[in-house]
Every structure is written in structure tokens, then in C-alpha cells.
Amino acid sequence: MTGPRTGDHLDAPTGLGDPGGGFGEAAPDQSASLPSRRGAADPVKALMHRHRELCERAVDPLEIAARLEAHGVTDRAAARFRHRDVFSLAEEMYARISRDAEPPPRHETTDVPRLGPGTVAFGLLPGVLCAAAVAGLRLTEGRTRLGVAALGVVAVGLGLRAVLRRGPLRAERRTPHGPHTPGIRTRTCWLLGYALLGDGLLGAAVGGGPDGLPDGTATGAWPLTTAPVLALALACGPAAWTAHLFSVGARRKVTTSRGLEEFAASVRPLLLGTFGLFLGALAALLAVCGAVLDEPAGYAQALTLGALLLLARLLTTHGFTRAPAVALGAAAAAEVTVQATVFTARLPGCGALATPVDTLVAAWGPGGVPALACGAAALVLLLHATRTLTRASAHARAERQP
Template identity: 35%
Template sequence: MDPLEIAAGLEAHGITDRTARRFRHRDVFSLAEELYARTPHGEAPAAARTRVPAGPCALLRLGCALLPGALAFGAAAAVPVWAGPVAVAVTVAALVWPGRAAGGRWPWAAHLLAAAVTGWAAHRYGTALALGLALAAAPGHLVAAAFAARAGARLAGSRALEEFADRVRPLLLASVAVFAAAAAGAAALAAAPLTAAVPLALLLFLTRLLLRHGAHRGPVAAALALALVPVPAAASAAAAGLLVHAVLALSRASAHARPRPPTRKEKQKMTGQPTNQGATR
């Protein structure tokens, strides 16, 4: 759709400025400009330019984001014995719903580790902590959606990969700060200890961001595993380390590029159907 989208795709496939210089271009963006000029293209449809879901779909996703807190509050009021496990379950489920992770794949290891971290924290600090994390799911959804929309706008307005990275890093840090304040409010509402609730909420929020934007899962799993260490500062260290990884990963244009819909041949290949009549022989 534009040269920066092509540059993001090249970057995602490991094409660096050094590789671009082999093709007599100063950087990846210059190479993308030539590819864009050589490729036939027309006016993009309005639906393809839409970045922020609107209408019933957006309301459904917001309702799903509000559901964990409502279920956790209901469990705490009705059956206090099961309030903690219910809050843990709906908090981890909020990492998956609404929407799958990038590429349509389910990162089971990350979600199992997130469940272990949340369950271990609820066991150590009580049901109030699990309730506070469940309440933080709704502001986490809103902040993540706002970050994705604003990062997409910056992607459309940038003319180089370095320019986009410089513009999106402050946006990410501001989003983290806003969510931290919201998580502190949720913890206070649930009467949970702030020193334990806020780092864990930040860890789950960064996990959601990274998984939804297609980042590598290794650092996410390592940070979640670190949070399982029975040391009070483990969750804070894990959240800080994952924030560093998020700044590096989410400042790449390829993390925010619009996915290209599969072609007819690709759909047939994914479903196992023959691509032509000769393939059936």
C-alpha cells in the first residue's frame, strides 16, 4: 500500500540496511521505494485502510474486556472459596480474548506460564490480588487498542524505519505509564497490595502486547518464568526486563504492519485443496 509497508515486510524477513546496500541502495527504505515503484498497485479499498475496529465488533471486544472483572467480583461476592481461582482463570483468559495472537497461533506455553504466575501470586498474596488483576484487564484492553491505533497512524505518517522507531517508543512508554496508573487504581479498589499487584499487572499487559504484535515468545516465556521465583522483587525484575524487550520489539515497523490477506492459491494450499486441475491427477 505504501513504501513503508514494504519496508516493514522486508525488515520482518531479516533484510537489513547492509543487505540493501548489496542492491545499491542506501537502506531498506530506499529499496522498498524501488519495489513500490516497480509493483503495479491501485487505490486501496477503504476497508483495508481501517485500523481501528468500530461498531458492534468494538463493543463486543470491550464487553469481553469488562467480563473478567465482572466475573471476579461476582465470584468474590457469591462464593469466596472459589473467588481466587475464578479471578485467575478469567485474567489469563483475557490475554487470549478478544482476538488471537499474531498469525492465528495460540502461544500455549506463554499462557500456561501466565496462569502459573497469576495463581502463584494469588496463593501468596490472597484473593484480593487476583481480583485486582482481573479488574485491570479492561483498562489493559483499552490502552492496548489505543496504542495499536496510534502506532498504526505513526506508521502511515513516517517516511523511514528509524523515524517510526523514534516516534513509537515514547508512545509505548506513555501507554505503559497510563496502564500502570490504571492497574494501581484497580488494585486499590480490590484492596490488593500495590507493590505486588502493579508489577504483575504490567507483566501481563506487556505479555498481551507482545503476543498480539507477533513478537518472539522466548523473552516473554523467560520473563514469566522469572516471575515464578519466590522472591518479592522477581515480578518487578521480570516486568522491567520485558519492558526493555517490548521497547525493542514494538519499535519495529514490522510489528504494526497490516497483515496481507491470503490469496486464493494460498487459501487452497492451507486447506489442502488442489490449486489447479492438473494437481488432482
């Protein structure tokens, strides 16, 4: 970010009533909080007084601008302080900070750590472990196959956990206690489990089954759909890369944007572009996995699930967890409801409950259920992400989850 520009920070007229108002912070007793600043000729100084802790701890103007935006400051509000935008106001506030102690080391918040070999390896780990588990299922049978399946689930889960704790996909903590929602992990595991077992169970249930438990094959009484799951595991690498690409691009846009609206307009196509890159990579992986395993690729259900998981993780990595938790929960609830409806319809007098599901499966196959559920949730998250991830406050310095 460039330094303060001359002519941007002129003194406001003395008639400005509430120089710090309208910024999302409650001030029940203005005279008590600012006893000597009523009618002050320097509204920027009064604003700095109200945000003293922020100014003293800020390491650069971007952090101040992002926090002011989070408190409701807009470029129009910045005009009350004779600044054309929030960035210029933040630059003056940072330049006028006086610290009694030695100032903390400066660093550029626009810098994002590069993807080192260790981070790349973590991104590939779930895919490698999942490929080994699928190979084990193909080469074994009986109880040995069940043991391989159980070991594979544990190994892939640990690999996925490592990816989510390190590198571009690790979560940020916006407050000392953080907004982390543990339910996100449970709902994500359910959706991935449904991708492996759900379509086979639904197809068998609609036909009156299943007649047995899963045997680890795609041709059993309760078949597994391994190709989409393998592609999703391999897609952890592209997901980490696209998340890193978005973070780098967004931080760079901060240095070239001169207003919040300009920043949002420049970041929005970046978000959509990286999202499209991930879907393209996932589609290619689905094609390869389907051909190698000689199974249906399941494009519709896998692409919608991959889109939902990527958007949920992008929001989580920037400190927004409520919307991802709701979207993932809604998709999981829809899948549970469909499965429960099919089995409930077997009770006396409840046969009509299965009619909508039977119609959907007959038209689109069992994969139509997760495609609709995850597709609708992903669309909602995409609209939400284009509003939240295009704010400067979403890219401010934040405390990472341990």
C-alpha cells in the same frame, strides 16, 4: 503512507556488486538465482526478483517495508538503491509490481478496528466475574464457600480466555504455523494463582504452618489475598484499551515517519506512555479494591505482576512469544523455588536454606517475593519491548490466531 516521491528512485550504477545482498536471505548460488542480473543496471528490479512472492502478495508499501526490515534491510542499506530510507524503497517496489491477475482489494493497513461495544464488554467480563466470585466468598461459608470458589475460578478463567481470543489482546500468527507457545498460558495461570494463594502460604510457612487448607477467607490458616487479584481482573479492560491505543498510535506513526530510525524514535515514547497509563489505572483499581474489601492492596506485587502480564501480552499480540514465555517462566520458577526452599528447610540439617527467605519476609513481607520475581522479569521484557515493538515489521499485517 504517502505515494512514491519523485527523485527517490534513481537507477544505481552498473558497478553495484550484489544489489540484493545483505538482507538476511541466504543466496548460496547468486549466478543460479539471478543468471541474467549479474551487473544489472537496475538493482531495484533485481531486489524485486529475489522478493517476488512478497511483492506480488503485498497489499501496500508498508507490508513490503516491514518485511524488508525483518530480512535485515536498514535505511543505510536502502541507500545502495538510491533511496533515502526503506519506506521509499518499498514504495517504488510496490509501484512497479506487475500482476497478471486482477489485483487484490486495497486497504489501509494503518487502520485499526475500533473498540466496539462487544470488545469493551469482553474486556470487562473477567472483572465482573471475579467481583461476583469475591462477593460469593464473602456471603457464604463451609462447603458452599468452597463450591463458590471453584465455580468462580472456572468462570474467571473462561472470561479471561474470551478476552485473549478477541479484541486488542488476541494473538497474532506471523507464519502459517505460528510461533505460539502454549506454555505462556500455564505460566500465566501459575502467577495469578500465586497472587491469590502464594503470599498467604509463604507467610504461614515461615511461621511453621499452614495448619489447614484455604477456607476462602483472608483470616484463615491459609489466607487468600483477593484484593490484588480482583484489581488485576478488573484491569483487563484498561489493558485492552491501552493495547488498542498503542496499535492505533504505532500505525499512525508509520504514515508520518520517513525512515526506520525515525519510526522507532517516535513509537518508543508511545509504548512507554501507554505502559504508564496502564500502571496508573491498575494502581487506582488496587486502591479501590483494597478499600472496599478492607484488605491490603498489595501494590508492589500486584503492580509488578500487572506490568509483566501486560508486556508479555503486548509482545504476544504482535507475534513475539519466546521472550514472554521465558520471562513468565523465570518469574514462576523463582516463586516455586522460594516456596520449596521454606519447606525443604524443615528437613534435618537443611535449616540454613530458609535464612534468605526469612530475612526477605521479615523485611518486606511475603509480597516481597513476587514483587522481586515479577519486577525483574518485567524490567527485562520492557527493555526487550522497546527494541522489538518499535520496529515497523512488528506492526505489519499478520495472520491472527483463531
